Amino acid sequence: MRVTVLGYQSPYPGPGGATPGYLIETERVKILLDCGSGVLAQLGKHLPIFELDAMLLSHYHHDHVADVGVMQYGLMVHQLFGQRPADKPLPIYAPGLPVVNAQTLVYREATTFTPITEETSVTIGDVAITFLRTDHGDGDPCYAMRLEANGRVLVYGADSGPGTAWKGFASQADLFICEGTYLDYNLPAKPNGHLSVRQAAELAQSLSCRSLLVTHLFYGYDESQVIAEANAFVAGPVYAARIGLQIDL
Numbered sequence: 001m002r003v004t005v006l007g008y009q010s011p012y013p014g015p016g017g018a019t020p021g022y023l024i025e026t027e028r029v030k031i032l033l034d035c036g037s038g039v040l041a042q043l044g045k046h047l048p049i050f051e052l053d054a055m056l057l058s059h060y061h062h063d064h065v066a067d068v069g070v071m072q073y074g075l076m077v078h079q080l081f082g083q084r085p086a087d088k089p090l091p092i093y094a095p096g097l098p099v100v101n102a103q104t105l106v107y108r109e110a111t112t113f114t115p116i117t118e119e120t121s122v123t124i125g126d127v128a129i130t131f132l133r134t135d136h137g138d139g140d141p142c143y144a145m146r147l148e149a150n151g152r153v154l155v156y157g158a159d160s161g162p163g164t165a166w167k168g169f170a171s172q173a174d175l176f177i178c179e180g181t182y183l184d185y186n187l188p189a190k191p192n193g194h195l196s197v198r199q200a201a202e203l204a205q206s207l208s209c210r211s212l213l214v215t216h217l218f219y220g221y222d223e224s225q226v227i228a229e230a231n232a233f234v235a236g237p238v239y240a241a242r243i244g245l246q247i248d249l
């Protein structure tokens with residue numbers, strides 16, 4: 001499994017940047033996890049968008065879905081141009097709530113929608129995927145994703161505060177993509193559905209993950225400071241997200 005960071009910034013993209021989006025490639029399939037602002041422009045550096053096999057969305061906050069509409073337009077035009085069969089819509093897997101958001105995921109022949117819950121398991125090619133609801137937001141669900149392929153495990157933590165029950169789901173993952181929204185100097189006094197870089201590192205260490213990718217960062221954060229504040233993770237390599245970063249599992 002190869003992970004490519006297409007976007008990692010939040011809440012908005014810096015100049016030339018992008019909010020969350022991760023391309024997952026195996027021998028058989030190409031999957032996009034989240035589709036934030038600027039992700040399509042980055043995706044096009046790696047493959048034509050019409051070659052995607054599936055898209056998974058963790059939740060409907062704008063930084064994770066801002067490019068979904070233009071993805072649908074793009075796929076529609078590629079179908080018109082004959083580059084993607086009209087009878088091959090892109091399947092989108094995403095929460096069923098809020099309904100008003102979920103309804104936007106079906107678009108002409110371009111995209112279809114399948115709801116996800118903690119009971120859902122999805123197989124896309126050689127990738128098996130399960131979901132965990134995270135501690136995030138104001139009542140609408142956000143799902144972390146566990147992807148298994150060829151004996152390797154990748155966990156994408158989506159957005160999460162400190163209340164998520166990670167044990168079992170993320171334990172001993174070969175790679176944990178975990179949000180670290182705050183550096184110490186601007187960590188809010190009360191948890192607000194996000195983790196700091198330091199908390200992400202402590203979490204990954206307690207779960208015995210084998211490597212850690214800290215993401216969901218403000219674009220102006222200094223990469224060396226992110227790595228420094230992630231020093232609680234000593235079980236394996238730690239990466240600070242940047243656009244174009246690739247990790248092979």
Ligand SMILES: [Zn+2]
Pocket residue numbers: 059061136137159
């Ligand atoms: Zn969010």
Ligand SMILES: [Zn+2]
Pocket residue numbers: 010061063064159216
């Ligand atoms: Zn977010």
